[in-house]
Amino acid sequence: MVAAGEADLGVLPVSEIQHDKGVDLAGVFPAEIQFIQTFSAAVVVDANEAQAGKRLIEFLSSARAAEAIRDAGLEPRAARK
Numbered sequence: 001m002v003a004a005g006e007a008d009l010g011v012l013p014v015s016e017i018q019h020d021k022g023v024d025l026a027g028v029f030p031a032e033i034q035f036i037q038t039f040s041a042a043v044v045v046d047a048n049e050a051q052a053g054k055r056l057i058e059f060l061s062s063a064r065a066a067e068a069i070r071d072a073g074l075e076p077r078a079a080r081k
Contacts, residue, residue, distance in 0.1 A: 013037075015073030 009026075010017065017023050028034070041060065043053040059065055066076035 013073065018073045 014025065014028060018025055041053075041057045043050050043057070047053055060069075061077050069076040
């Protein structure tokens with residue numbers, strides 16, 4: 001449809017477009033030219049719930065969370081090479 005001029009083309013992060021109705025993901029750029037954004041988490045000194053924060057970070061880094069992360073259009077840490 002894009003080649004025929006019948007559709008618009010947008011270049012956005014997969015996580016921003018994959019759940020929008022009426023939008024089809026045509027594909028992703030090759031790994032060699034991907035722009036990788038890394039999200040970080042930390043527990044600050046004197047945090048009221050430090051142990052809970054550490055458990056959350058551990059969970060988000062786990063294989064158990066990987067499916068939900070992929071479903072959100074992101075790449076889980078466990079899948080990186």
